[in-house]
Amino acid sequence: MVEIVFTQLKKQRITRDLYSLVVCFYFExxxxxxxxxxxxxxxxxxxxxxxxxxxxxxxxxxxxxxFASQERFGGTPILICGLGRKRFVSLNSIKQIADSIVRRIDxxxxxxxxxxxxxxxxxxxxxxxxxxxxxxxxxxxxxxxxIYLFEDKDKELLYRGNLQDSxxxxxxxxxxxxx
Numbered sequence: 442m443v444e445i446v447f448t449q450l451k452k453q454r455i456t457r458d459l460y461s462l463v464v465c466f467y468f469e470x471x472x473x474x475x476x477x478x479x480x481x482x483x484x485x486x487x488x489x490x491x492x493x494x495x496x497x498x499x500x501x502x503x504x505x506x507x508f509a510s511q512e513r514f515g516g517t518p519i520l521i522c523g524l525g526r527k528r529f530v531s532l533n534s535i536k537q538i539a540d541s542i543v544r545r546i547d548x549x550x551x552x553x554x555x556x557x558x559x560x561x562x563x564x565x566x567x568x569x570x571x572x573x574x575x576x577x578x579x580x581x582x583x584x585x586x587x588i589y590l591f592e593d594k595d596k597e598l599l600y601r602g603n604l605q606d607s608x609x610x611x612x613x614x615x616x617x618x619x620x
Contacts, residue, residue, distance in 0.1 A: 442611065442612060442613050443579075443580050443585060443586060443587070443588060443611070443612050443613070444586065444587040444588070444612070444613045444614075444615055445576065445587075445588050445590060445612050445613070445614050445615070446587060446588070446589045446590065446615045446616070446617055447590050447592055447614070447615070447616050447617065448555070448589050448590065448591055448592075448616075448617040449591070449592070449617070450476065450477065450480070450557055450591040450592055459555075459589075460517050460553060460554055460555040460589060461517070461551045461552060461553050461554055462517065462518055462519070462520060462546065462549065462551050462553075462554040462555075463477075463481070463517055463518075463519045463520070463554065463555050463556070464519075464520045464522060464542060464554055464555070464556035465477050465478050465481055465519055465520065465521050465522065465556070465557075466478065466522050466523075466524055466556075466557075466558075466559040467489075467500050467521070467522075467523060467524065467559070468500055468523075468524050468525065468526065468527045468530070468559065468560075469499055469500035469501055469502075469523060469524070469525050469526050470500075470526045470527055471500075471527060471560070472493075473490070474489060474490060475560055476557050476558075476559065476560055477556070477557035477591055478521075481519060481521075489521065498521070498523070499523060500523040500524065500525070501523045501525055502523060502524060502525030502526075502529075502530070502534050502538070503523065503525075503534075503537065503538055503541065504522070504523035505520060505521070505522050505523070505538075505541060505542065505545065506520070506521045507519075507520055507521075507545070508520070508521050520542065520545065522538060522542060524538065524559055527563050527564045528563070528564065528565070530564050530565070530566060531565065531566070532566060532570060532571075532574055535566065535571060535574045535575065535578075536574055536578060539574065539575055539578030539579060540578055540581075542578075542579070543578060543579060543581055543582045546579075546582050546584065546585060547582055547583050547584055550584055551582075551584060551585065552584050552585060552586050552587070553585065553586060553587040553588065553589065554585065554588060554589070555588075555589035555590075555591055556575070556579075556588070556589070556590065556591065557590070557591035557592065558571055558572060558575065558590075558592070559571070576588070576612070580611070580612065589617075
């Protein structure tokens with residue numbers, strides 16, 4: 442059974458040497474970077490923003506880059522994943538991107554990772570549908586035993602209150618305080 446651990450999205454949380462990988466999402470047309478992408482960018486002295494300005498990364502749908510972490514992340518590698526333009530993102534594109542991430546996670550033999558849902562405002566995706574799609578697809582990994590979901594406490598309560606019954610049977614949902 443895969444454990445889903447809700448942990449608060451805070452700058453100091455993602456710098457722990459607790460995660461084998463951090464997965465970060467960003468949109469092609471959403472600047473400045475926000476949520477987890479913004480925190481990571483801040484921690485690496487705006488390196489991601491400079492790569493975007495230099496047109497070395499774009500945020501195109503399906504663009505996935507493995508960023509070798511610096512000491513600021515305790516050696517944890519970061520998978521940076523483009524989602525395309527906000528108005529064009531769909532559950533089908535999320536499914537394909539998540540499946541691509543799972544393939545990479547399995548190749549890397551990762552047993553746990555942390556991620557935060559992208560900001561789905563100004564998209565056609567409901568946050569709960571996005572959550573369900575990511576968890577469903579990520580749970581298909583051959584190796585993953587624990588997924589850390591970086592989220593605010595109020596969102597955790599919303600997720601827990603709206604979980605599909607099938608998810609409640611297949612996953613163990615914990616708060617960080619419970620591990």
